[in-house]
Amino acid sequence: MTENRNFEIVYDTELPGTPERVWEAVTTGTPGWMFPTDQWPDVKTVNEYPTHLVSRMDGPDGWFNQLEHVLEPLDGGRARLHYVHSGIFADNWDEQYDGASRHTEFYLHTLGQYLQHFDGKPVVFTDIQGPDASQAPDGFARLRRALGVESAVQGSPVEVELDGVGRLAGEVDFSNEHFLGLRTADALYRFFGRNAWGAPVGVTVHDFSGAGDSETTAKAWTGFLERVYQ
Numbered sequence: 001m002t003e004n005r006n007f008e009i010v011y012d013t014e015l016p017g018t019p020e021r022v023w024e025a026v027t028t029g030t031p032g033w034m035f036p037t038d039q040w041p042d043v044k045t046v047n048e049y050p051t052h053l054v055s056r057m058d059g060p061d062g063w064f065n066q067l068e069h070v071l072e073p074l075d076g077g078r079a080r081l082h083y084v085h086s087g088i089f090a091d092n093w094d095e096q097y098d099g100a101s102r103h104t105e106f107y108l109h110t111l112g113q114y115l116q117h118f119d120g121k122p123v124v125f126t127d128i129q130g131p132d133a134s135q136a137p138d139g140f141a142r143l144r145r146a147l148g149v150e151s152a153v154q155g156s157p158v159e160v161e162l163d164g165v166g167r168l169a170g171e172v173d174f175s176n177e178h179f180l181g182l183r184t185a186d187a188l189y190r191f192f193g194r195n196a197w198g199a200p201v202g203v204t205v206h207d208f209s210g211a212g213d214s215e216t217t218a219k220a221w222t223g224f225l226e227r228v229y230q
């Protein structure tokens with residue numbers, strides 16, 4: 001029997017951008033730090049530019065998914081964000097809540113990286129999923145070893161040559177047991193240890209170089225991941 005239960009994830013943070021820039025990032029700029037959302041069938045139930053935005057999707061049997069952003073200007077061209085993600089999870093509530101909460105922290109950190117380093121630049125977004133073998137308990141640890149950042153912490157410099165991908169030079173901007181962020185001069189690389197929640201590991205590439213090609217990027221990273229988990 002399916003058990004539907006409400007959830008609410010609340011996150012407060014300061015961001016290196018004005019409310020106007022954050023608003024643009026969370027509406028039209030999502031490929032730069034999260035994933036494209038322009039095809040979402042959401043309704044803006046509150047749309048008070050640039051301080052309060054509520055986007056909601058409704059479905060059958062009372063299901064809904066809602067994102068709220070409340071923005072307050074701070075000195076120095078910064079903004080305070082109060083973020084609330086609410087809705088309903090069906091089945092595996094604890095696992096889904098844990099996964100969504102941890103993704104929220106990583107995505108909003110990446111939003112800050114985007115605003116600080118790449119705000120407004122054209123981006124080529126690529127989403128790559130690892131093979132089924134990456135769902136193993138050690139799946140994310142194997143990926144970190146393959147990237148040469150097994151023990152790297154936030155702020156650590158990175159310079160690696162990855163088979164089929166090429167050279168990555170930059171720094172670790174996020175690191176915990178389930179997520180890793182690498183920032184180079186012209187890209188954000190996000191690594192997701194979704195094996196912790198029964199899914200393959202994932203990689204997203206946000207390429208701001210102006211010369212990115214999603215098909216080429218996907219092919220290179222897919223080949224790399226297949227070699228990691230062969």
